[in-house]
Amino acid sequence: MPGMGRGFGITAAVGHDVVRELAPEVERLGYTSFWVNDMPGADGLASLGVALEVTSEIDLGVGVIPLDRRPAATIAASVQELGLPIERLVLGVGSGNAKSSLALVRTGAMLLKDELPVRVVVGALGPKMSVVAGEAADGVLFNWMTPQHIQKLGPSVHGSLIAYVRCALLPQSQARLNEEIDRYSSISHYQGHLTRMGATALDTCVVGRDAATLQPGIAQFESALDETVVRAITPDDGLDSLVALARACAPGSG
Numbered sequence: 312m313p314g315m316g317r318g319f320g321i322t323a324a325v326g327h328d329v330v331r332e333l334a335p336e337v338e339r340l341g342y343t344s345f346w347v348n349d350m351p352g353a354d355g356l357a358s359l360g361v362a363l364e365v366t367s368e369i370d371l372g373v374g375v376i377p378l379d380r381r382p383a384a385t386i387a388a389s390v391q392e393l394g395l396p397i398e399r400l401v402l403g404v405g406s407g408n409a410k411s412s413l414a415l416v417r418t419g420a421m422l423l424k425d426e427l428p429v430r431v432v433v434g435a436l437g438p439k440m441s442v443v444a445g446e447a448a449d450g451v452l453f454n455w456m457t458p459q460h461i462q463k464l465g466p467s468v469h470g471s472l473i474a475y476v477r478c479a480l481l482p483q484s485q486a487r488l489n490e491e492i493d494r495y496s497s498i499s500h501y502q503g504h505l506t507r508m509g510a511t512a513l514d515t516c517v518v519g520r521d522a523a524t525l526q527p528g529i530a531q532f533e534s535a536l537d538e539t540v541v542r543a544i545t546p547d548d549g550l551d552s553l554v555a556l557a558r559a560c561a562p563g564s565g
């Protein structure tokens with residue numbers, strides 16, 4: 312059912328001391344999931360291990376882990392080593408920079424499903440990977456998409472529709488938002504993706520000065536998604552700025 316969940320997502324570069332304070336606040340605010348991405352030098356699964364210690368019910372998601380850098384068997388071993396709860400875990404995987412991306416993701420997602428009774432979602436930008444997400448995994452994790460494009464691709468996915476939606480409080484986060492947009496817009500496959508959508512990167516984001524101006528934008532995405540993940544864009548990835556955004560974007564705020 313569209314709009315059934317709202318998550319909060321951060322970068323794995325956020326310090327574990329911040330995660331330890333932020334995750335229980337996110338749970339208290341009524342979010343249904345807490346997400347961390349994965350990047351070289353910053354392990355998203357390790358951040359979820361910290362969040363696990365201070366939360367009790369909220370789902371824990373990582374996305375996406377590039378399978379060309381971290382094979383499925385390695386991911387499964389890390390999940391087991393960290394003691395992450397299978398019933399609360401959502402594993403997001405993607406192709407990274409692999410050439411045979413569809414085959415790599417299909418095989419990797421199926422291996423994870425065989426190794427662990429866990430929910431697996433696939434990072435996708437286009438229709439072919441969206442189909443793989445529905446066939447080999449439990450759904451899709453969209454990124455840098457407009458609500459209109461999600462509605463277009465949604466029918467090709469036989470599973471959950473989840474998306475990172477970058478949200479920012481202005482004006483304090485304007486510079487960081489510009490930096491994020493410029494970085495992704497310079498990557499060729501994201502350039503092609505935005506061109507196919509006929510949209511700018513900013514069109515896929517939700518920005519505002521307070522809860523009243525952020526909530527309507529989030530609601531537009533919720534009409535097309537099963538889970539809308541507020542992907543935090545803050546000035547410094549510090550606890551105060553992350554909590555301020557989490558409160559402004561929380562379910563029932565505004």
